Amino acid sequence: MASFSLSRKASLALFFAAMTAVGLVTPAHRLIGVNQHMFLAANVLALNFCLGLGGQISLAQAAFAGMGAYASVLLHARFPGATLVIVPTVVLGVGLLAALVSRPMERLGEGFLAMATLCVSLVCVNVALTLEGVTGGAAGLMVERRLALPGVGELGGDRLTFFLFLLLLALGSYIFLALRDSRLGRALAACRDDRHAASSLGIDRPAVRAVSFGLGGGLSAAAGVVHGHYTGFISPEQFSLELSLKALLFLVIGGPGNLLRPILAALVLETAMGWLQFLGEARTLVNGLLLGAALLAGYWRVRR
Amino acid sequence: MLALYLAQIVNSGLALGAVYGLMALGFSLIYCASRLINFAQGELLLLGGLGIATLAGVMRLSPLVAVAAAALAGFLLGRALFATTLGLTLRASPLRQLMLTVAASLVFQGVAILAWGKNPLMPPRLLPLPDLRLGPLFFGRDTVTALALAFCAMAVLGVFLKYSRLGRALRATSQNAVAARLMGIDPVLCHALSFALAGALASLAALAVGPQTGLRYDMGLGLGLKGFAAATIGGYTSLPRVFLGGLALGLCEAALVLFLSGELKETATYALIIVLLVAAPAESEAERP
Numbered sequence: 001m002a003s004f005s006l007s008r009k010a011s012l013a014l015f016f017a018a019m020t021a022v023g024l025v026t027p028a029h030r031l032i033g034v035n036q037h038m039f040l041a042a043n044v045l046a047l048n049f050c051l052g053l054g055g056q057i058s059l060a061q062a063a064f065a066g067m068g069a070y071a072s073v074l075l076h077a078r079f080p081g082a083t084l085v086i087v088p089t090v091v092l093g094v095g096l097l098a099a100l101v102s103r104p105m106e107r108l109g110e111g112f113l114a115m116a117t118l119c120v121s122l123v124c125v126n127v128a129l130t131l132e133g134v135t136g137g138a139a140g141l142m143v144e145r146r147l148a149l150p151g152v153g154e155l156g157g158d159r160l161t162f163f164l165f166l167l168l169l170a171l172g173s174y175i176f177l178a179l180r181d182s183r184l185g186r187a188l189a190a191c192r193d194d195r196h197a198a199s200s201l202g203i204d205r206p207a208v209r210a211v212s213f214g215l216g217g218g219l220s221a222a223a224g225v226v227h228g229h230y231t232g233f234i235s236p237e238q239f240s241l242e243l244s245l246k247a248l249l250f251l252v253i254g255g256p257g258n259l260l261r262p263i264l265a266a267l268v269l270e271t272a273m274g275w276l277q278f279l280g281e282a283r284t285l286v287n288g289l290l291l292g293a294a295l296l297a298g299y300w301r302v303r304r
Numbered sequence: 305m306l307a308l309y310l311a312q313i314v315n316s317g318l319a320l321g322a323v324y325g326l327m328a329l330g331f332s333l334i335y336c337a338s339r340l341i342n343f344a345q346g347e348l349l350l351l352g353g354l355g356i357a358t359l360a361g362v363m364r365l366s367p368l369v370a371v372a373a374a375a376l377a378g379f380l381l382g383r384a385l386f387a388t389t390l391g392l393t394l395r396a397s398p399l400r401q402l403m404l405t406v407a408a409s410l411v412f413q414g415v416a417i418l419a420w421g422k423n424p425l426m427p428p429r430l431l432p433l434p435d436l437r438l439g440p441l442f443f444g445r446d447t448v449t450a451l452a453l454a455f456c457a458m459a460v461l462g463v464f465l466k467y468s469r470l471g472r473a474l475r476a477t478s479q480n481a482v483a484a485r486l487m488g489i490d491p492v493l494c495h496a497l498s499f500a501l502a503g504a505l506a507s508l509a510a511l512a513v514g515p516q517t518g519l520r521y522d523m524g525l526g527l528g529l530k531g532f533a534a535a536t537i538g539g540y541t542s543l544p545r546v547f548l549g550g551l552a553l554g555l556c557e558a559a560l561v562l563f564l565s566g567e568l569k570e571t572a573t574y575a576l577i578i579v580l581l582v583a584a585p586a587e588s589e590a591e592r593p
Contacts, residue, residue, distance in 0.1 A: 057399065104582045110398055111341035115532055116581045119574040122529075126571040241525070245406060252403045281422075285414025292388070292407035299396045 015260055016170060023162045031158040035230060037270040038165035039065075042223035043247040044254075044266045045172045049216035051248075052257040053176070053185060054209045055192025056102070057110050059244040060117040061220045063124035066239030067094050068221025069228030070128065070135060076145040076229070083147050083155075091222045098217020099210040106206040121241050128236040140235030147229045161230045168226065169263065172219050176259055179215070188212055246270075253294045269294060311442050313558045318443070319516060321554020322450035325547040326457060326509035327531025330502030332540045336478035337498035340398065343405040344385055345531055346524030347412035348503045352378040353510025353519045354420050357427035370430040371453070374507040382503020385412075386496045394492065409524060416521045427514035450512035454547065457508050461501070462543050474498060533577045536584070 026034065043061050050058045071090045079086065105116050128135045135141060147155040155164065179185045187208045190198035199205055228234045250269065254262025273287055327345060334342045356374045359365065365373065388411075389404040396404075429445065433452060436443040443451070465471035476484040477494040485491055510519070513527070530553060538549025556576070560569040 051399075105578075108581060111335075111339075111402060112536075112581055114402065115341065115529075115536075116578050118529070119577045119581075122574045123571050123578070126567045126574070129567045130565065130571065249403055249406065252399055256399075281417050282414065284410055284417055288407050288410030288412075288414050292404060292411065295400055295404050295407060296392060299393050299400055303395070 011260060012173065015264070016166070019166055019169075023159060023166060028158040031162050033274055034271075035158060035161050035165060035227075037267050037274075038162060038169070039223055039227045040243070040246060040250070040270055041263045041266045042165060042168050042172065043220055043243060044250050044262050045169060045176065045259075046216040046219035046223065047247045047251050048176065048256060048259070048262060049179075049212045049219065050102075051251060052262075053180060053188045053192070054212035055188075055195075056106075056209055056213060057114045057248065058102075058117045058213065058216065059114055059241070059248060060098070060101070060120040060124075061216070061247050062239045062241065062243035063121040064094050064098055064217040064220040065224030065227070065243065066124060066128065066234075066236065067097070068224030069234050069239065070141075071221075072225040073141060073143050073145075073228050073234060074134070076143075076147075080145050081148055081150075083149060087147070087222070087225055090225060091218045094221035095214040095218030098220075099214030101217075102213035103206045103210050106209050118241065118244070121244055125236045125240055136235075138236065140233055140237075143229055143232045143234060145229070147226070156230070161226060164226050165223070168219070168222055173259055175215065175219075179212075184208065184211065249291050249295075253291070253298055255298065265294070307440055309562060311440060313555065313562060315442055315444055315447050316561075317555035317558030318551060319447040319450045319512075319554070320557065321551035322447075322454040323509045323513045323516075323527070323550075324530045324534040324553050325550025326454050326505050326512070327527060328534035328538060328546045328550045329458065329461065329543065330505040331528075331531045331535040332538070332546045333474075333498045333502050333505075335535070335540055337474060338390060338495045340390060340401050340405070341532070342385075342499075342502065343402065343528065344389075344409035344412060344524075345502065345506060346526065346528030347409045347416075348378060348381050348385065348506035349510045349513070349527055350416055350519060350521070350524045351381055351412055352503065352507030353427060353514045354416060354425065356430070356507070356511065357425060357514065357519065358420075360428055360430060365430055367431045370511065371508065374511050375504040378503040378505065378507025378510075379500045380503070381507070382500040383496060385503065386499035390495055390499070391492070409528075413521055413524065420519075420521070422521055424518035424520040426518045427510075429515045430511060446512070446516045449515070453508050453512050457505060458543060458547055461505070465543070470497065529577075530573075533573070533580070536577065536580055 022034070023031070043065060046064075047058060047061050050056045068090055071093070072086055075086045075090065076083070101120060105113055108116055129137055131137070149155060187198070187203045190201065190203060191205050191209055195205060224239070231238070250266040251262045253269070254265040256262070269290065273290065276283055276286055279286055327349065330348070331342065331345055334340060352374060355377050356370065359373060360370065385408055389408050390401055393401055393404060429449070431449045431453070433445055433448045435445055436448050465475055473484065473489045474494045474497055476487065476489055477491050481491050484494075517523070531550070534550035534553045535546055536549070537552060538546030540546065553573075557569060557573055560572050564572065
């Protein structure tokens with residue numbers, strides 16, 4: 001058991017060392033594409049809290065990321081320079097909101113929860129489209145303020161953003177592992193494996209799962225904040241259903257509950273799909289085939 | 305004036321509602337037989353409709369032939385969908401099966417983009433049905449087509465499920481797969497049949513919705529979702545109730561679109577789905593996937 005946990009730690013260390021190396025070596029203009037994948041990876045990790053720990057599927061991850069981005073950008077426009085206050089408030093607020101949203105949905109089964117959270121996602125996109133006066137509607141919103149820390153200055157640029165995302169991933173991973181090995185994590189695992197048994201053991205299912213849902217929502221919001229200020233332009237399209245679906249796909253490919261595998265799946269497969277730009281119109285088809293193949297490969301590996 | 309508004313709501317609501325109803329029937333068939341939510345339902349409609357539109361461009365299709373061809377094309381598409389998703393992963397976790405249908409919907413979309421491009425395609429009206437006026441109500445051609453198609457499809461499906469041996473096997477699998485298997489029914493065959501029937505229904509829905517809104521590569525998800533919502537309203541288990549759920553959703557949407565903007569209408573519809581899902585009776589909890 002000890003050697004297993006050591007190898008887990010070693011692989012974690014290896015992963016973050018490799019990512020740091022990638023961040024230091026890759027030329028800055030190349031990191032533009034990589035940062036998109038990092039944003040997705042952060043969302044995959046966020047979803048892992050809901051699905052991997054609590055066994056709850058969620059397609060609202062993009063909505064939480066979008067809420068984080070819009071809230072932070074709008075607040076920064078009004079109170080420039082208050083990053084230290086705004087970002088924690090936004091992350092906490094979205095996390096709380098996610099927890100609240102998840103409570104009444106807790107008793108829904110897998111497929112129905114997927115549909116309900118998908119509708120949350122669509123409602124958010126449509127609300128952002130409707131409130132043109134505040135959010136700019138479909139045309140989007142220019143982001144004028146960067147994240148800024150007193151004493152450090154503005155946090156922008158490709159390389160710095162990459163490390164911000166990496167920091168976010170590291171923080172998320174730490175919380176994930178700490179939570180998984182805690183009493184709360186075991187309660188979550190019980191809910192995931194047999195919810196009726198968990199209830200009869202006295203676990204307050206909605207409350208316990210609201211925690212994991214809220215943590216996932218908060219992490220997505222944090223990723224959204226970083227992403228929104230980095231790209232300099234936000235629109236509902238960036239936080240559309242596609243992002244949620246992709247996060248879920250990569251998590252299922254990597255296996256929910258595993259920490260590194262889904263993140264790696266997201267980074268590697270997204271990079272591979274990025275290389276397929278030259279295919280033009282055939283891209284959707286090839287993406288679908290690639291994802292289907294990854295899903296089937298995972299299934300056959302597990303069976304064997 | 306109000307009467308005119310109401311007639312307009314009924315007309316456009318029923319036209320879309322019948323399509324939602326057909327989609328919901330397909331959804332329920334697959335869901336009941338295999339407890340799988342099929343994300344690629346809308347893409348079945350898309351590909352079926354595009355295929356028939358192309359066929360109609362090549363040769364003259366008489367109405368009956370068009371309906372038969374659409375049903376056959378949808379049947380084969382649904383069977384192909386089964387063979388590439390659930391058929392390969394019968395013992396996988398439901399989540400993986402669900403995600404495979406998502407991947408399949410991407411593949412179908414990709415095929416549609418490659419073969420028909422990204423511009424919306426306006427398929428011809430293949431069923432020459434007249435406008436209809438019933439007292440204060442007015443039904444346009446599209447509405448009459450959609451309703452006629454839907455009712456015929458539902459009647460055929462109902463007779464098939466109720467009286468044929470295969471239909472009874474399908475219903476038995478839906479009610480209790482283990483018991484059905486003990487009676488000598490092949491559950492895999494029934495799963496495949498449910499997919500194929502859902503494909504045929506979606507393809508027929510394409511005949512109805514195509515001339516109304518055109519067919520575009522990205523329309524699948526929205527229609528599939530509406531079908532799911534309608535199936536949820538109808539409760540999955542009874543054909544007429546599921547279909548009525550579709551009509552109710554269509555009428556509700558048509559009423560909303562008169563009072564609210566397009567995006568607000570979508571918001572209201574999706575919020576309604578959430579409320580419905582959360583507020584649905586709890587006793588069926590154990591049976592949900």
